[in-house]
Amino acid sequence: MDGDKIILGMDIGGTNMRFGLIDKDCRLSAFTIKKTRLILDCSDPVLTLAGCVKDYCREHLGSRLPDAVALGFPSAIDRSRRIVCSTPNIKGLGDNLPVADIMERELGVPTYINRDVNFLLFYDTYFHGLPSHATVLGFYVGTGFGNAVSVDGKLLLGKNGVAAELGHIPVLGKDTPCGCGNRGCVEYYASGLGLERIQAHSFPHTPVGRLFKEHGDALELLEYIDWLSIPIATEINIFDPDYIVLGGGVLQMEAFPQKLLEKRILEHTRKPYPAANLSVLYSSPHQENGVIGAGIYALRRLADPSYC
Template sequence: MENGVIGVDIGGTNTVIGIFNHDLELLEKVSIPTLKPYFPEKTNNPKEFFDLIASEVNALAERNGYKNNISCVGMGVPGKVNPNTGTVIRAVNLGYEEVPFALEMEKRLGIPVYIDNDVRNYTRGEALAGSGKGSNNLICITLGTGMAAGVMINGQMVTGYDFYAGELGHDPVPGVNYPCNCGKEGCLETIASASGISRLAQDAIQSGKQTILNSNEDKVTSKDVYLACLQNDDVALGIFDYVGRTLAKKLLTVTFLLNPEAIIIGGGAASAGKFILDPIQEVFESHYANSELPKLVIGSLGDSAGLIGSAHLAVAENQNI
């Protein structure tokens, strides 16, 4: 039989693993927790997580009739990643420092493993099969535990000279002093992310604002804020408006610089749809002139985007051997 391919998308909270057939059709995907036993301490060998991923990959392959018939694995990892060496240089939301990720996974799986930054793989997925299909110049933003961007220019992924391109989440926001996992304060991702939205909601509750979010017994999530928006809660609506406008101001600078055809918003907080997209659109319409506005859309592939991008990365790199 023809070999299958595995795609892995590692997030700050959850990791999604998918198996594809030879034609890169997704057969099944599973979600597992992203183990962070050392965080916030730094580690170069998250062995428990490596073992868990390997176990799930093998189970997925066997369950779909591909035991010993997987050709390669592609993985997206958040943070600063060197795809040439397969090393995670630094992932602040996972506590990784100089982790030989591809090598460790190859030891466990016995097949070639290729890695890149998770948002670059997300961007590949949306460009190939999602909201960015047909666009050669686009920016993808993911709003999850953290926040980052993937940039494609003339069909080529931008990595930067030392693989740090796209880390817009660590651009500082004036007047903001929330601590970031990178060690600094006021980074964009402390606001424009699922965890940032949760933080803003907690602040609103603690300040005594009248909102239906007060009824939450557990920590308020970005999904809770979205659900409150559906009930026209003023505080929840104000949070997404603030997040959208703050993000839009940063995206404007990038847009003037790169002139993309499309800007795609993805990640967990993107499920808020128009509540996050409308304020971005309003800022762009007010300030972007002398050129056609880029298409502003929500990613259409959900958590499959990173899997699809990771699988395509693996196949492309494996063919170059």
């Protein structure tokens, strides 16, 4: 590829939307954060998003356009990586939106979309220097319970493109409606939203960000760790991975019991293997990770259009 390639990477979350420019060496510049609702809570969110991207490019690139745009959504994305199928945790984004086609038409450059957790896993694989042939599982606990799977350097997509939706496996005996439309999903309990429900019910006078600092031994929070550990261990038992990566805002909270989570995961992981030599890594606690991961993905797509 040409040495001066510039990618506009975006990480679109339920609260914040992050922008940045990434070069061929994965260096980031012009990192910017905007409130998601100010852009997407409107009658035509994709066109509004395209306008926001144009404004950003004019400010930081002048008359030049980026060589590609890559957007990560907390969404189910179709197999072609062109359509945002559903986004339960962002109000305003509808279903079956042809985001890539609209953005390409409006911007005039290749546009790639994917799940935000896939971009996080791209970044973490790069950051930790993991070998391309490795099987890597990423678990990201933020607003929801995100999961990404990479086998031999390629994302596991599935027939329809929606593989690795670990947060939406059903839990026996639970019937609570989930934002995805199903009932009894593990994400309802094992997520940032689940933690907020615990706070509202049991610790209303403690900010969510201080729950583990002030109430780390409380039964409700110990059970929460189990809610996280069981689906993680289940996927480990299925894939026998080379590495797992744990991340997301919840796991980066003050006094979050990382060692207890690891202990619970190992308790539920099959013996002797994969438990005996499980390699546990943590995602770096930086807001720009998903943006850089988006850039890495776009650079790969430009080099190999068949890569998904």
